[in-house]
Amino acid sequence: MTRYGMVIDLKRCYGCYACVMSCKVKNHTPPGVFWARLLKGETGTFPNTVRQALPVLCFQCDEPSCLTVCPTGATIKLDNGIVIVDKDKCIGCSYCKMACPYGARYLVEEWQSYFPEGLPLTELEVMQRQLWEEKSGVGVSTKCDFCRDRLEEGRDPACVNACPANARIFGDLDDPYSEPSQLIKKSRGFVLHPELGNKPRVYYLPPR
Amino acid sequence: MINHVLGAADTYGAALGLGAAVCSGYEGTKKPLQKPYPCPDGLMVAGAWVYDHLPYPLHEPRPPTRLDLHDMFPTSIYNAFTICDPRWFEILERFKIPYRPDVMINFGSNSVMTMGNAEVVTENFLKKFGFVFSFQLYITEFEDAVADIILPDACYLERFTPAVSFPSTFSHPQGEDDWGWTIRQPVVKPLYERRDFNEVMLDICKRLGISGKYFKGLNDSIPIRYGGPMRPENKLVEDGSVDHSWEDICDRLVRDRFGNEHDLEYFKKRGLFTWPKQKEDVYWKWFHPVRVPVYFEYFIDGGEKITKLCESFGAHDFLDWSRFKALPDWYPCPTHTEDNPEYDMYTFYWRAILHCNSLTQQNPWLDELSAEDPYVYGLQMHRDTAREKGIAEGDKVWLENPEGNKVRGWVTLTDGIEPHHIAVAAVAGHWTDYQPIAKDKGTFFNDLVVMDKAHTDPLTLNQDICCRVKIYKAD
Structure with missing residues (x-):
């Protein structure tokens, strides 16, 4: 059985935001919601300073904290490894948002426009809102689902497709010969905060 | 430069430059064709070349006819600095x-x-025009300040x-x-009343009865910009x-470059036409024995000619002619000679x-990501320098240059910058009410x-874009 996962090569990522933008465009996420995010930080002191970009998203954990705290069973771990939210069961209690140690959950309480108050929604925003509500909605918990609809069409997640540096490698982590599995094995792949025991399915390759 | 001196540039086993200097063209048409050749030396x-004159040989400085006197300046x-x-x-x-x-x-x-x-740009230059009309997607500070008529332009998706990947070498594979x-x-x-500026220009030229001249201008520019003359039957x-x-013009251009079978309809369906690159294109230096100049003796000659030309107008001191040398040299700009210790910081873009x-x-998505990024909207300043000056993360400050011009921003602290420098990202800080997303960011x-x-380099006529400033907290 295919169980999806992702590898992000920090040597290749140069922080261009193509993943973040492609996610917003594809998933119609409203202002302030980033299913794919990019964190930027620094190490060292001048003149030996290094800036590092760290792309993050829902890690589709094998032991997801968000699932265990969900009181209605709205959070579901699929057989293919992806964690999804059933928006019809979600009551918007935010337990999952608080439980996720990686900050991958978003709850949109009210749809906001990108433009200042008083201006009508643009045509694009109207379309964006409609598409968002079909897929996720207002008042429910939302998160990255590895672009499940694209996977069903045989395509990679939007962020993987958009990365100009090929820093994201997507595939079946249960297949020891898949590209991501091989990279994790050969290039010292690691997960963020393994001590929390969530067993993320998104791995990183070291920046240097 | 070391690569060129050693002969290790743009040939087998060497460093390859950005953008190939040679394109042998599509096999069926031999276009776009661009090849360098050696001068007698x-x-x-x-x-x-993407600009209006080649970098070498320098064109003869001519008595100026343009409003910016640019005909006189062969190295820029x-x-x-003239028009402002x-x-x-x-x-x-x-x-x-x-x-x-x-x-x-x-x-x-x-x-x-x-x-x-x-x-300075607005008062000394733009407002000197009697009538200004502007094709624009959004109303910007330009239209706000000087446009008499604004013509809503179509977006590139409309x-x-x-030609997108030619002529700019930046876009070449x-x-x-x-x-x-x-x-x-x-x-x-196109949404609303937007129209493609190309179509509007064709309309305007038709109403003025100058369509023929406009078409001649297009015919003349195509060989230079897109690699070779048009076949007579494709010329406008x-x-x-x-x-x-406009569609007819686009069709003629792509058919002329790639044959009648690759017309605009072909491109509408596929968007892209590819053809194999020749080894002569990639490793072009081996096949085209030309010398890339590493010293510029012709600058001396060019400088002497401009000097004489300016003298003929009684303007012998118009520029510092001593800069026209064969070897690169460094001259301190006013930023580096400022001796008032109050202006102790350098800032750059x-x-x-x-x-x-x-x-x-003004793009809402890009604005949203910019706000997420720690460096895009803030003034980046070394944390030790900030501490010495009593400035903290997020503080609102003024940067003021010795001429008294000042800009406002907020500070983001970093270790990734030289301690006496302040970095400013992007052309931000819009003020027009017509850009509510971009305004005040x-x-x-x-x-x-x-x-x-x-503040102008006499050789390239570029502005100095490093500035000496003092920094202080804004109220």
């Missing part, structure tokens, strides 16, 4: 230019923000652009990858007897990866750029 003459591609001088018209008089600025057509640019100090020619095409009809008719539409010039600031660095002769 063996120096390289480029086969194609642009100058602002408060005595611009006196300069024109001195150089016997018989006319004054009348009509300006602006194509999607916001020169109020992109040239230098906004007030119109045809027949690198290495041994295939050559590619791409077009942009409309994916939606220059006597004005044919109304070429850098291009944020999210933005392109000033236009993209980031800092408008260019207000610190001084647009005078002292």
Whole structure:
């Protein structure tokens, strides 16, 4: 059985935001919601300073904290490894948002426009809102689902497709010969905060 | 330069430059064709160039006919110090230019923000035009300040652009990858009353009865920009007897470059045409024995000619002619000779990866990502220097140059910057009410750029874009 996962090569990522933008465009996420995010930080002191970009998203954990705290069973771990939210069961209690140690959950309480108050929604925003509500909605918990609809069409997640540096490698982590599995094995792949025991399915390759 | 001295550039096993100097063209048409060739001295003459004159050989300095006197300056591609001088018209008089600025057509640019100090650019240059009309996607500070008529332009997703990857070498596929020619095409009809500026220009020319001249201008520019002359049957008719539409012009261009089977319909379906790159294109230096200049003896000759030309107008001191040397040299600009200790910081501009010039600031998604990024909207300052000055993360500050121009921003602390420098990202800090997303975001660095002769490099005529400033907290 295919169980999806992702590898992000920090040597290749140069922080261009193509993943973040492609996610917003594809998933119609409203202002302030980033299913794919990019964190930027620094190490060292001048003149030996290094800036590092760290792309993050829902890690589709094998032991997801968000699932265990969900009181209605709205959070579901699929057989293919992806964690999804059933928006019809979600009551918007935010337990999952608080439980996720990686900050991958978003709850949109009210749809906001990108433009200042008083201006009508643009045509694009109207379309964006409609598409968002079909897929996720207002008042429910939302998160990255590895672009499940694209996977069903045989395509990679939007962020993987958009990365100009090929820093994201997507595939079946249960297949020891898949590209991501091989990279994790050969290039010292690691997960963020393994001590929390969530067993993320998104791995990183070291920046240097 | 070391690669060129050692002969290790653009040949087998060597470093390859950005953008190939050679394109052998598509096999069926031998276009686009661009090849360098040696001058009598063996120096390289480029086969194609994106600006209005080649970098070598220098064109003969001519008595100026243009309003920026640019005909006189063979080593530069642009100058602002003449047109932004408060005595611009006196300069024109001195150089016997018989006319004054009348009509300006602006194509999607916001020169109020992109040239230098906004007030100087606006008052000394833009407001000197009698009539200004502007094609623009959003209303910018330019239209706010000087446009008499604004013509809503179509977005690039609403119109045809027949050549995207040529002529700019930045867009060429690198290495041994295939050559590619791409077009942009409309994916939606233009919203509201927007129209493609190309179609509007065709309409205007038709009403003025100058369509033939316009078509001649297009015919003349195609061989230079897109690698070779048009076949006679594809040329636009220059006597004005044919109304070429923009789609027809696009069709003729791509058919001429790639044969009748690769017409606009072909490109509409595929968007892209590729053809194999030749080894002569990739490792071109081996096949084209030209010398890339590493010293510029012809600058001396060019400088002497400009000097004489300026002297003939009684302007022997117009520029510092001593800069026209064969070897690169460094001259301190006023930023580096400022001796008032109050102005103890250097500030400079850098291009944020999210933005392109000033236009993209109004895009809500790009704005949202810019706000997420720790560096795009803040003034980056070394944390130790900030501490010494009593400035903390997020503090609102002024940067003020010795000329008294100042810009406002907020500080983001970093270890990744030289302690006496302040970095400013993008052309931000919009102020027009017509850009509610971009308004008041980031800092408008260019207000610190001084647009005078002292801050202009005499050789390239580029403005100095490093500035000395003092920094202090804003109320």
